[in-house]
Amino acid sequence: MILGRVIGEVWATRRDARLQRSKLLVVRPHALYEPAFGGLGGRHLVATDDVHAGVGDVVIVCLGAPARWSVGGNDTPVDAAVLGVVDHLDFEAARMSAPGAGPGISRPLSVALPGGAAR
């Protein structure tokens, strides 16, 4: 799973019959989470949502086949689903700030504060 922030919603009247019940959210993954298909359309993805997340929420997104099953079965046209809305996040800085670890602690924390200004 990956963490991201909900930045919008998609409305679609004409959609696959198996998607009729699901809300579609636009999620921007945090910089440290790179879904396999992230390079295709920039740094955001569209995910189905059955847990009633809203714009600005930090969410956990499940990718791949498990996301398909969440909306009814393996034959559904889905590859990302919101699994939950993050209330709180504990992050141990030192583990990520070792030499060669890439981006440091400040960015993971900034994305994970629900309702915070940082994105």
Added chain:
Amino acid sequence: MIRGTVVGQVWATRKARGLDGQTLLLVAAQDAEGRPSGRLVVAVDVLDARAGEDVTVAFGSGARNVLRPGPDNRDLLCDAAVAAIVEGAG
């Protein structure tokens, strides 16, 4: 599966069905040399891994088998789970 180090925990009250009460860990992925690769994943944990411990994380459909093994686990929304806590590697 990948190797990684547990670096934190995520709390989410509103979750998909079947994940109630499950622990969600933040795991920093390691590269081939065992160094942090700079990427993070969120993984379900039923092995009680602690921050700082090295773990292996299973991805994809197989991750659901950690929560409920067998063919009837397809309703579980989970694509990453801690499969083992690493004590040593050569």
